[in-house]
Every structure is written in C-alpha cells, then in structure tokens.
Amino acid sequence: MNKKILLIGSGPSSLSACIRLLEEENVEIYLVDGKDIENLETRGCIYSKKNKNTQSRYKKLFKHNLDSSLQAEFEDAPKPSLQFGGYSTVWGGALNNIEEEYIHHWKDVEQDLNLFIPNFKKIINFCSNSEKFSINNPQNLPIIEREERLIQRLKKIKNNNLSVDFSTIALSSKVNSNICEECGEYTWSCRSNSSWSSTSLFKELIASKKVTYIKNTSVFKIEENKINNTCTVFTSKEQSHEIKFDKVFVGAGAIGSSKIVLNSFEDITKVEIKTNDLISIPLINLSRKGKKRHTFTDLYIKYNTTKTNLFAQYYGYSDNLLNLSEGAVPIVRYIKKLFKPFLQYSGGIFLYLDQDSSSTFLIEKEDEILVIKKGSNPKRIELYKSLKGFILTLLKARIICLPLGIWRKYGKSNHYGAQFSMANKDEETNNINSDVLGRIKKMNDVHFIDSSVLPVLSPGPITLIVMLNAYRIVNEAINET
C-alpha cells in the first residue's frame, strides 16, 4: 500500500524533503503551502529606469504575502512568508555548509551532513570559488581584482581568530558574460528571480503529477491518531482536511511551524525563537580595480574567539548593489549622490552574530491570538571585545568600517529558528526539544524539518544547513512507517 505523505510549505526545506521522497517507490506526496501557486513577476531587469519606483513592487508583493494572522508588539517583526516558494523567492542566495567549529552540536547525528550536498547539484546552480565547498566543479562567481586583492591581504594577516574564503551562491541560471542593456550588469544577477528558489522545481513536480498540490490550504493544527498511526491536518480550528496522512513533514519556516505547534498543543503557550543578530556595516576598501557587475556577496570572513563567533558576508561595491542596499544601510541614500569613482571604494558587510550573543523573540498565545514579542537581549561584553578585534583586523587589510550601520535584533536578520532544537541525548534543556528526527512532544509521524529543529543557529547562511538536515530526517524517517 502507498504511504501518504504531506509536506507543509513549499520553501527550500520542504523541497529538500521532497527530493528525498521522490527516491521512494510507494509514496504519494501531497503539498500545502497556505496559498495558490502565485509568483513574483519574473520578467525584466529590476533596476531599469522603467521599473523605477516599481522596484519596491517586489518588496510590496513580499509584504502582501506575509501571514497577517499573527500580531506583533514591535515594528517590522518577522512573519512567515505565505508565498509559493517561501522566503527563497526573496533571499540572497548565500550558502554555507556546517563549519568545523559547529560539528559538535550535531553529535547525535551519525552522518556527515555535508556529504549530502552533491544530492542538490542537479537542482541548485552552485557558484563558488571556494576550494572547501564540497562539490566538484561548481561554476565560478566572477570576482574582480579589487576583491581578489582583498582576500590575499586578509589571508596574509597572522591572526588565529581570522579565516576568510570565497562565498558560495545558489543561482537560478548559469553564470555567463551576458550584460543587461538596461542596467549594465550581468543578466543573471539583475532579475527578481536571480537567486535560486524552490518554486520552479515544485511547479514542475506538480505539473507532472509527482506531487499533488492542495491549493489555498493553510494548516492550523495537526493531530496524531496513535491507534491507527495516522495524522489529521486541520485547516482551521474546527475543520479537518479529509485525507489522513501516514507522515507529515513540516517545513513552514520557524514562525509558521511554531504557530502550528502552539495551535496543536494546549499546554504550549509560549515559544522562544533564537536568532543571529545582524549588523550591517558600510565600509571603505582602500583599493579600486575592476567593475563588479553583480549584487551577490563575494567573501566570507570569520572571526572566532573562544567566547564569540562572528560571520561576515563581504559585498564589494556595484551600482545595482547600491540601489539594493538602501533599506539595509540608511546612509546609502546620501552616499548615492557621491561621485562614481569614489563610490568604487565603498562596500559593505553583513555581520552575523552567534546565537549566544544575539537576541531572541517570542510567540505567545493570548486569548487564542498569537502575538510576536521581543525576547531576551543579552549583555555583550565579550562581543564588544570581539567586534573591536575584528574591525582592527580589517583595518590591517585596508578596510575601514564606518560606524553608520544598523543592528537588526529580534529576528529582523531573517536568520532564526532552533526553538525546538534537537537536544543531544545527554543534554537537559528548558526548551521544547525535538528528537533527532525532528519530532516534538512524543509525536511519532509529524517531523519538523525547517530551522526550528537545528541544534544550533550558526552565524552566516543557514538555508543549506536546513536543507541538509531536512534531507537527512526524511532519509531516516521514511522507512519507519
């Protein structure tokens, strides 16, 4: 008999689970993601003069697709994306694997998750100049001399806390030398769908009937029937979906999944979501050679001390990047008026802080309504020492950080989760923990596969790590029923 499997969410975590499920013979895959297949406008250059003022159109669409059933006590609080493809329709495409210093958090997981990376080679167009990235022959991202020189200078600095590498990016199309006539940068970088997203493969799978899409269905709660081993999915408080599933994989994103958990268990009234705070730092790079023609991050710079871990995504200047970064770095509005040759010396860093140096946010049940609130905001004496060390080290590489950025706390960095972190066997925690297969509260067949169940939020890009973990959970869980 076929197993009926439900995937909740059409973002990267769910797609990763789906790829593994497609290797199985007797499974029927169903998908819900809260909406119908709608997508962002994908035609044309988002920076062209014609699209001026409508460039924020893509931001507007993004806002319209947020789950507004959650209330928030603070401005710009993070909310789940109800877009087909989830946040991968607006993300920056930066990828990273599990770094050595975080491997011990995964000690109950038997496999080396990085070994799963080649399984995604067919679906993601990986671009990387890093020798460390575990895939054969990824495409190279064009790096201009200015950034090449910078990485050489950073590598020469003798400091055990510092390490530097080229970035890894997930693109939706191949890198080539085609230049957009409207913006003057590469065509593979100036479209709203330039970064890879889970949408096109999911659409193909739905069209070829490998996945059954249940449209306009948002999951309210899930109940397990332990007698006949089935899961019932409720689309509102009272209404259940008629199909009973053998297994459910929940990839609704950390907030979406928390909402389902809060609605499913009366005795859970509050969830605390961990984050990586983000400091965006404008900078001056005292060398200028070459013209960068894309908006992706060029380098990853890590600065790890015994107390704190910092992860910086370095972006060298490009004309389009300047337009794109107005929201993230307010000073850009003024810098924009500067003389172009001078702008070529500018750039920016997205500096992600480790989980222990970062704030948290809460989702609380209040009279049946879910409210997003600020959580803890730790004291950061060690962090400030580390920040100072990092900035002085960059200075040695002729990078001057300007004290004009903004600090994104309480999930505004878009990197959050670990609220149901997979507890290591010998660990006692106050959290609502999941087991190694992403199950909480003794559930048998409901597995959380998104960032909710990461054992730790390592600073830097988290999505590939989420995808690797989702793949692993399905790999181990599918033969259980």
Ligand SMILES: Cc1cc2nc3c(=O)[nH]c(=O)nc-3n(C[C@H](O)[C@H](O)[C@H](O)COP(=O)(O)OP(=O)(O)OC[C@H]3O[C@@H](n4cnc5c(N)ncnc54)[C@H](O)[C@@H]3O)c2cc1C
């Ligand atoms: C602006 C921005 C830039 C980012 N840049 C990067 C980056 O460069 N690198 C990186 O690693 N990460 C980045 N991220 C984070 C990255 O987008 C997420 O880590 C990733 O999308 C998570 O994938 P997911 O599948 O777990 O969840 P999501 O992408 O959030 O997808 C969740 C899915 O669940 C569905 N859903 C939610 N609630 C329900 C419900 N109740 N019922 C049914 N369906 C539901 C949604 O419709 C959606 O399809 C960025 C995020 C943002 C917002």
